[in-house]
Amino acid sequence: MFLGFTEEQIRRYSRQIVLPGVGGKGQKKLLEAKVFLVGAGGLGSPAALYLAAAGIGKLGISDSDTVDESNLQRQILHHTHDVGKSKVVSAAEAISEINPDVEVVQYPVRLSSENIMDLITGYDIVVEGSDNFPTKYLVNDACFLTGKPDVHAGILRFDGQLTVFIPGKGCLRCIWPDPPPPNMVPSCQEAGVLGVLPGIVGSIQATEVIKLILGLGKPLVGELLLFDALGMEFYKAKCNRRHDCTLCGDEPTIKELIDYEQFCGIPSEQFKALTI
Amino acid sequence: MGPEKISQRGEKVESMKVNRVINLKGEVCPYTFVKSLLTLEEMEDGQVLQVIVDYLPSVENVPRSLKNEGHEIVSVVQINDTDWAITVKRLAWSGEE
Numbered sequence: 412m413f414l415g416f417t418e419e420q421i422r423r424y425s426r427q428i429v430l431p432g433v434g435g436k437g438q439k440k441l442l443e444a445k446v447f448l449v450g451a452g453g454l455g456s457p458a459a460l461y462l463a464a465a466g467i468g469k470l471g472i473s474d475s476d477t478v479d480e481s482n483l484q485r486q487i488l489h490h491t492h493d494v495g496k497s498k499v500v501s502a503a504e505a506i507s508e509i510n511p512d513v514e515v516v517q518y519p520v521r522l523s524s525e526n527i528m529d530l531i532t533g534y535d536i537v538v539e540g541s542d543n544f545p546t547k548y549l550v551n552d553a554c555f556l557t558g559k560p561d562v563h564a565g566i567l568r569f570d571g572q573l574t575v576f577i578p579g580k581g582c583l584r585c586i587w588p589d590p591p592p593p594n595m596v597p598s599c600q601e602a603g604v605l606g607v608l609p610g611i612v613g614s615i616q617a618t619e620v621i622k623l624i625l626g627l628g629k630p631l632v633g634e635l636l637l638f639d640a641l642g643m644e645f646y647k648a649k650c651n652r653r654h655d656c657t658l659c660g661d662e663p664t665i666k667e668l669i670d671y672e673q674f675c676g677i678p679s680e681q682f683k684a685l686t687i
Numbered sequence: 688m689g690p691e692k693i694s695q696r697g698e699k700v701e702s703m704k705v706n707r708v709i710n711l712k713g714e715v716c717p718y719t720f721v722k723s724l725l726t727l728e729e730m731e732d733g734q735v736l737q738v739i740v741d742y743l744p745s746v747e748n749v750p751r752s753l754k755n756e757g758h759e760i761v762s763v764v765q766i767n768d769t770d771w772a773i774t775v776k777r778l779a780w781s782g783e784e
Contacts (some may be wrong), residue, residue: 416725425717
């Protein structure tokens with residue numbers, strides 16, 4: 412009865428089920444969706460919490476870090492008593508407290524060209540919330556090569572940016588063909604980040620994921636959303652697919668994954684820039 | 688015989704076939720509405736659902752909300768001391784793709 416929902420599910424998801432365009436069928440889509448979150452940090456925290464609360468059936472989370480005191484100012488998945496704990500473990504605990512319906516798969520690893528394809532296979536959408544450019548490019552390339560949407564975001568200081576890359580409709584390399592050189596990028600520790608900033612940007616990432624799953628509204632595709640917290644302004648810039656893109660263009664030159672740390676011979680720490 | 692009940696579309700209620708009845712006695716708002724909506728979602732356009740409720744606010748709220756969703760309220764009738772029957776015809780489900 413009632414499309415197979417339990418009484419508990421009807422109560423839990425009622426505010427969502429009654430939304431135009433969602434209904435029981437939409438809620439079923441959410442419960443059957445599989446989303447992979449790259450990073451359980453500033454962006455991944457609100458994204459994971461809202462996706463879990465919405466009833467996403469399966470959340471895969473990759474992060475090789477442990478919780479540090481300096482994370483607590485913005486990474487709301489983690490609590491003071493989690494300091495020292497693996498972030499994916501802490502994330503899984505927080506998620507199951509929010510919604511035990513959600514299956515969480517923990518990947519306490521750093522993504523690389525060696526493992527990313529295996530890890531993201533079986534997931535419908537990837538949410539990019541890493542703190543470094545090599546990972547952002549790796550995720551971009553892997554998502555294009557496997558045909559998965561990449562809900563991309565980055566934050567620094569008081570500014571954030573995000574967009575949705577749908578394979579064939581533009582990618583990160585259409586905007587910036589290559590990662591910035593390491594010496595051009597301030598490290599996140601030195602540059603700082605307003606704690607609520609990833610809260611806003613990560614929540615928008617979760618919104619885009621839910622829209623994609625439900626087929627609702629207009630996804631943030633072909634547009635880069637820029638957020639300035641100090642001016643409290645949102646801007647949009649066009650970012651359509653480029654025919655000369657090295658990855659998704661007409662004559663691509665990138666046909667396999669690149670590990671920029673190895674490629675550039677520079678330690679990954681120096682790439683750290685956006686988010687956490 | 689009392690006056691004939693006429694639906695919003697001018698059909699005689701007595702002649703209208705009820706395809707499904709759900710008993711929501713003991714249930715309160717907004718779940719009376721949510722469960723009505725979920726049931727309508729399982730039905731076809733044009734089919735008729737009868738919802739039995741005993742929670743007075745639902746007698747007003749459910750028909751109003753179902754009407755807002757685009758469905759047609761055929762009738763709202765008190766059937767005994769405690770229960771009401773809300774008869775609704777599914778016209779279109781806004782959640783359909």
